[in-house]
Every structure is written in C-alpha cells, then in structure tokens.
Amino acid sequence: MITDLKVSQAFQNDAAGMKLGLDLATSTEISRQIRPNSLTVNYDAGTKSYSVSADGWSQRFAPENIQSNANGETIYQKTGGTDRSYLTIATTPYTNSKSNQYVGLAFWQENAVSGTRQDMDFYIFTYGLPTSAATVPRSGVAGFRTDTFGAVSTPGQEPRSFQGQGDFSVDFAAGVFATHSYLNETTLVTDQGVSGGGIEFTGAGHLSSSSGTFSGNALMRAGLDRPPVLSPGASMAPMERNWVAPFRGRTGTV
Known part of the structure; x- marks a missing residue:
C-alpha cells in the first residue's frame, strides 16, 4: 500500500x-x-x-x-x-x-x-x-474523475499556477483516451486569482498496444491574456486503479 x-x-x-x-x-x-x-x-x-x-x-x-x-x-x-x-x-x-x-x-x-x-x-x-502491459485491459471502456494541477510562465510576466477538476475517459478496445478539466488560475508571487469560462485543459491520444502507457497531445487554454499552451507528445503511465500523470509543454508543466 x-x-x-x-x-x-x-x-x-x-x-x-x-x-x-x-x-x-x-x-x-x-x-x-x-x-x-x-x-x-x-x-x-x-x-x-x-x-x-x-x-x-x-x-x-x-x-x-x-x-x-x-x-x-x-x-x-x-x-x-x-x-x-x-x-x-x-x-x-x-x-x-x-x-x-x-x-x-x-x-x-x-x-x-x-x-x-x-x-x-x-x-x-x-x-x-506501474501497471504491466499484460494487465492493462484491452476491451471495454472506463471513466475517471481527475484533479489537474500545473504551472505556466511567459517571459516578462508573472508565472501562474492552475488547478481544477475534470474527467478522463478511455476506450480500451479502440486504444484511445480523452481528458478535460475546467481550471482556476493563481499568480505565484502576488497570489491573484482568476476563474471563469475558457480556462481549461484538454488532452487526447492513444493507449500503447505493447506497453501500459498513453501518449498524445494536450492543450491548456489559459486566462489573464495568455496564449494556449500546447504539450505535444505528452506521455503517462497507468498505475493500478489510480490514474495520475505529468505533462510537459513549451511554457509550463501539468
């Protein structure tokens, strides 16, 4: 345990x-x-x-x-x-x-x-x-509730953290997944917050047929006049019932 x-x-x-x-x-x-x-x-x-x-x-x-x-x-x-x-x-x-x-x-x-x-x-x-490839389901579908945390930064601006709740769904037979979360942002130095529509994290990709990993793309739509943050080739590994994963992007980490 x-x-x-x-x-x-x-x-x-x-x-x-x-x-x-x-x-x-x-x-x-x-x-x-x-x-x-x-x-x-x-x-x-x-x-x-x-x-x-x-x-x-x-x-x-x-x-x-x-x-x-x-x-x-x-x-x-x-x-x-x-x-x-x-x-x-x-x-x-x-x-x-x-x-x-x-x-x-x-x-x-x-x-x-x-x-x-x-x-x-x-x-x-x-x-x-981690879950071994042999024990990853290859049929059926599943859905999970998620907690999303991360940070983004832009030169000359104040870095921000973000967090929110969302969902993660996977079709094991098709080998595809999708995830989405609505977020709140907080500045790291001055502790100013912002929330509302348009601040969200979205991802999608494939389940490997030869291992217990997922890979795909993720997009974080930020608030406070920030451009979207794209994380290409994000990867993650399922770990026995509990699903958590980091993503790395050009200007931040999730």
Missing part, C-alpha cells in the same frame, strides 16, 4: 518540471528552463524518509521536516538561510476521501533567494507501482 510502506523502495516515476528565475520587485519571470532531464525518488523504510534528485539537486525529507500531515497530504519543509525546500506528498485525491493504493502524487520545490531575485526549481511527479 502506498499509504503504509513497509520496505524501502526505489520508485518508478513520471515527472515534469521547470526552473524559473523571478524578479521579486516586479513579480515577473526573468528566465525559464523546462525540466527535468531525469528524476529519482526513493523511500527509506528505516528512517521513514523520502529522497529526491534531479538536475543536480538532491534532497532528503525526514519525519522531523513534516509541517503538516492531514487528509492524505503530507507537507515537508527544510530551511537553510534564505533557501527553502518543499516536498508535498498526496496519497488521497483532493476531491475524494478514499486513499490511493498503488500511486502517489508529489510536488517538489527548491527556492533560492538573493536580493530581489528568486530562483525556483519546481517538479511535479507521480510515483508508485
């Missing part, structure tokens, strides 16, 4: 992320780089700690770093001078009270502040026990 780990694990994962340079005086983006090249996530059963690494970063989060732990969400924080490290582990969907069995969702963030500049490495990843 993903909520009651008894042995140490080196988890398989799917990850997306970005590195941002922010001007805190103007609340705007200075620089951006899509990440990660690769990410690892490990659990040490002896110390009950998680270790994550990507793009030269490596961090260990132990029980003494827990800031809150409720409703299937555990938030870790580590502090060093003006630097901050955060890890959020969610094993219960935000729109459901039933815990996942085989997969978790995580957010990892590294903040480094110097004067009015903040450099932020932000990763979203899923981890757990």
Whole structure:
C-alpha cells in the first residue's frame, strides 16, 4: 500500500518540471528552463524518509521536516538561510476521501533567494507501482474523475499556477483516451486569482498496444491574456486503479 510502506523502495516515476528565475520587485519571470532531464525518488523504510534528485539537486525529507500531515497530504519543509525546500506528498485525491493504493502524487520545490531575485526549481511527479502491459485491459471502456494541477510562465510576466477538476475517459478496445478539466488560475508571487469560462485543459491520444502507457497531445487554454499552451507528445503511465500523470509543454508543466 502506498499509504503504509513497509520496505524501502526505489520508485518508478513520471515527472515534469521547470526552473524559473523571478524578479521579486516586479513579480515577473526573468528566465525559464523546462525540466527535468531525469528524476529519482526513493523511500527509506528505516528512517521513514523520502529522497529526491534531479538536475543536480538532491534532497532528503525526514519525519522531523513534516509541517503538516492531514487528509492524505503530507507537507515537508527544510530551511537553510534564505533557501527553502518543499516536498508535498498526496496519497488521497483532493476531491475524494478514499486513499490511493498503488500511486502517489508529489510536488517538489527548491527556492533560492538573493536580493530581489528568486530562483525556483519546481517538479511535479507521480510515483508508485506501474501497471504491466499484460494487465492493462484491452476491451471495454472506463471513466475517471481527475484533479489537474500545473504551472505556466511567459517571459516578462508573472508565472501562474492552475488547478481544477475534470474527467478522463478511455476506450480500451479502440486504444484511445480523452481528458478535460475546467481550471482556476493563481499568480505565484502576488497570489491573484482568476476563474471563469475558457480556462481549461484538454488532452487526447492513444493507449500503447505493447506497453501500459498513453501518449498524445494536450492543450491548456489559459486566462489573464495568455496564449494556449500546447504539450505535444505528452506521455503517462497507468498505475493500478489510480490514474495520475505529468505533462510537459513549451511554457509550463501539468
């Protein structure tokens, strides 16, 4: 069970992320780089700690770093001078009270502040026990309720996070899927929000016939005068009953 780990694990994962340079005086983006090249996530059963690494970063989060732990969400924080490290582990969907069995969702963030500049490495990843190709259904249809989270950025503007609820449907016989979510946006520095029609995430694609993965295209229609964000070739893996996946686009991560 993903909520009651008894042995140490080196988890398989799917990850997306970005590195941002922010001007805190103007609340705007200075620089951006899509990440990660690769990410690892490990659990040490002896110390009950998680270790994550990507793009030269490596961090260990132990029980003494827990800031809150409720409703299937555990938030870790580590502090060093003006630097901050955060890890959020969610094993219960935000729109459901039933815990996942085989997969978790995580957010990892590294903040480094110097004067009015903040450099932020932000990763979203899923981890757990993937479904093998042999056990993926090849007939019938299924539908799932989804929670969508992500971030988008544009040079010279303030980066924004977004979240919302939606649905994911798959036709196993035809090998196709579609997903859609309505979203709310929030600015990352000034914490201003916007909601309403036209802010949405849409995706569609195919189920692999030789593995347990999906691939396709995704489009995020943003608010606050932002152009659509296209994520071509997005991929994700189903993980035993619990369906979660990161997408990576030109200007953001989902």
